[in-house]
Amino acid sequence: MLYKRITTISKVYWGDEQLIYHHRSGDTFLFEAVPEILLNYCLEKETFHFSDLFDVLNDITGDKQQKEAYLHSFIEKLLGKNLFVACDS
Numbered sequence: 001m002l003y004k005r006i007t008t009i010s011k012v013y014w015g016d017e018q019l020i021y022h023h024r025s026g027d028t029f030l031f032e033a034v035p036e037i038l039l040n041y042c043l044e045k046e047t048f049h050f051s052d053l054f055d056v057l058n059d060i061t062g063d064k065q066q067k068e069a070y071l072h073s074f075i076e077k078l079l080g081k082n083l084f085v086a087c088d089s
Helices: 036-044 050-059 064-080
Strands: 002-005 009-014 017-022 028-031 047-049 084-087
Touching: 002 036, 002 064, 009 036, 017 036, 036 050, 047 050, 050 064, 064 084
Parallel strands: none
Antiparallel strands: 002 047, 002 084, 009 017, 017 028
16 A cells, blocks of 8 residues: 655654654644654655555564554544545555
């Protein structure tokens, strides 16, 4: 599945957490316990595939099923906050 960023996004650090500012809506979102490399990858790209994210997490320990479940949950958060949309291609 392909995911596309639908707005301009800014990121700042707040302690160990990452705060995302949605330029279109003015909303801010706090991302806790999200690997910085994963969030950075998504925010720096216009589009990404699910498999791209799996590759980003390749060095993080855990079995394949755990990583897939985590990534599906993470993507749902991005979609729920209207930062990305799912595309057909």
